[in-house]
Amino acid sequence: MNKTHSLHQELERIQFVASHYNEILGLRALPLAVALLAIPVVTGSLVTGIAYTVVVSTLPLVLVGAVVLGVRANRSYRRRFGRVEPRRKPWTQRALLLMGALLVLGAALTPQILGWEEALPFSPSWGIFWAWVLTYSLLKLRFVPHYTVLACVGLVLALAPLGMLEGLSGHPFSTDDWGLFTMGGLMLILAWLDHRFLTRTLGSATPASGDTEFDGVPGE
Amino acid sequence: VSAPFEDLAKLDRLIHEPARLAITSALASCERADFLFLQRLTGLSKGNLSSHLSRLEDAGIVEVEKTFEGKTPRTWLQLTSRGREAVAGYWKRMEAMRVQAESWSPDPDDGDSAPPASD
Numbered sequence: 001m002n003k004t005h006s007l008h009q010e011l012e013r014i015q016f017v018a019s020h021y022n023e024i025l026g027l028r029a030l031p032l033a034v035a036l037l038a039i040p041v042v043t044g045s046l047v048t049g050i051a052y053t054v055v056v057s058t059l060p061l062v063l064v065g066a067v068v069l070g071v072r073a074n075r076s077y078r079r080r081f082g083r084v085e086p087r088r089k090p091w092t093q094r095a096l097l098l099m100g101a102l103l104v105l106g107a108a109l110t111p112q113i114l115g116w117e118e119a120l121p122f123s124p125s126w127g128i129f130w131a132w133v134l135t136y137s138l139l140k141l142r143f144v145p146h147y148t149v150l151a152c153v154g155l156v157l158a159l160a161p162l163g164m165l166e167g168l169s170g171h172p173f174s175t176d177d178w179g180l181f182t183m184g185g186l187m188l189i190l191a192w193l194d195h196r197f198l199t200r201t202l203g204s205a206t207p208a209s210g211d212t213e214f215d216g217v218p219g220e
Numbered sequence: 221v222s223a224p225f226e227d228l229a230k231l232d233r234l235i236h237e238p239a240r241l242a243i244t245s246a247l248a249s250c251e252r253a254d255f256l257f258l259q260r261l262t263g264l265s266k267g268n269l270s271s272h273l274s275r276l277e278d279a280g281i282v283e284v285e286k287t288f289e290g291k292t293p294r295t296w297l298q299l300t301s302r303g304r305e306a307v308a309g310y311w312k313r314m315e316a317m318r319v320q321a322e323s324w325s326p327d328p329d330d331g332d333s334a335p336p337a338s339d
Contacts, residue, residue: 007238011245014261018249021257082257083294084250202260 016143017201021084024144026194027073033191034066036184040177073195081202104132121163123173126182130154146193150186157182234279235310239264240272244299247282248307252298273297281306 017024038059040046047055089097111117111124130151137147158179163171173179235244242262247253253261259269276282281303285296299307 011242014242014246015249017261018246018253018257021250081260082254084253084257087249087251202257203263 013143013201018084019086020141021081022086024194024198025074025077026191026196026198028070028077029187029191029194030070030073031063031066033184033187034063036180036187038063039184040181043177046177046181077198081198104128108132117174118170121161121171123158123171123179126158126173126179127155130158144194144197146190146197150190154182154186232306232310234275234281235307237272239268240276243269243272243276244281244303244307244310247297247299248304252285252296255295255297258297276303 041052041055041059044052108125108128111120111128116124134148134151134155137144137151141147158171158173161171162168163174173182235241239262242264243258246258246261255269255273258264258273259266262269264272273282273284277284280300283298283300283303285298287294287296
């Protein structure tokens with residue numbers, strides 16, 4: 001029974017990694033994460049004065065470094081773990097996904113348009129976004145539970161009544177800069193955890209040279 | 221109504237073998253994958269994986285395509301349409317057997333209370 005159960009679990013793991021491989025190439029997301037982190041820096045929400053000048057002048061270097069790292073990581077993943085072409089979804093499914101994404105985007109933007117973001121002590125827009133990420137992670141990414149944990153962190157931060165804190169005129173996410181900064185920070189953690197998941201699942205050792213090709217050995 | 225164990229004999233044994241089940245499950249979850257990925261994912265040695273892939277290729281379940289990226293050879297593997305049907309059929313039968321096994325009970329009139337042994 002246990003053997004059957006573990007075989008079943010192993011097959012589920014195999015199916016998950018094969019179908020989501022390109023989504024969990026962790027360090028490939030570095031440039032986007034760093035770019036999101038850089039937004040509140042550039043707009044001056046995070047640092048001001050001389051620190052602003054120093055940080056902003058080094059930012060291009062940091063961004064270029066992140067892009068280089070992301071590209072190298074992508075190449076390294078292909079060399080170490082191989083390549084997968086995901087299944088092409090039928091156009092009806094793609095259309096439904098697009099409609100769903102547009103609906104979530106519309107729902108997330110509505111509180112901003114109606115001016116609720118400034119009026120409420122929590123952030124309904126970011127709350128909707130993180131609730132969507134949480135739902136997706138629970139439905140599709142249960143083999144990588146760190147998505148669920150980090151989506152919960154985002155959701156809690158968005159729905160916590162931080163706007164009631166003394167010295168704050170509203171929830172920090174209501175300016176979007178801090179919302180994007182949080183998203184960038186969580187994405188950076190996700191990138192690292194995805195990388196760890198891949199290395200653990202697919203092994204860290206590089207196969208011996210010439211050990212990666214099918215030579216059609218007949219029979220068993 | 222047959223006992224669920226009797227249906228075991230009807231399973232596609234080519235797919236039912238654990239290593240090949242792993243390979244076909246992986247390939248059924250994507251459009252195609254290269255040899256290195258399958259080797260990493262299944263943990264099989266090169267020779268063992270090659271051997272299983274040969275059997276699956278001979279049976280028309282897997283299609284092998286050898287390409288070059290610059291000077292690096294790359295072997296792509298994918299299920300044929302017949303292979304996808306075979307894998308889907310296998311899982312359908314397994315699911316039916318699971319349901320049947322859950323509801324199955326020995327017929328008291330047979331005087332044989334023990335379920336027939338599976339191989």
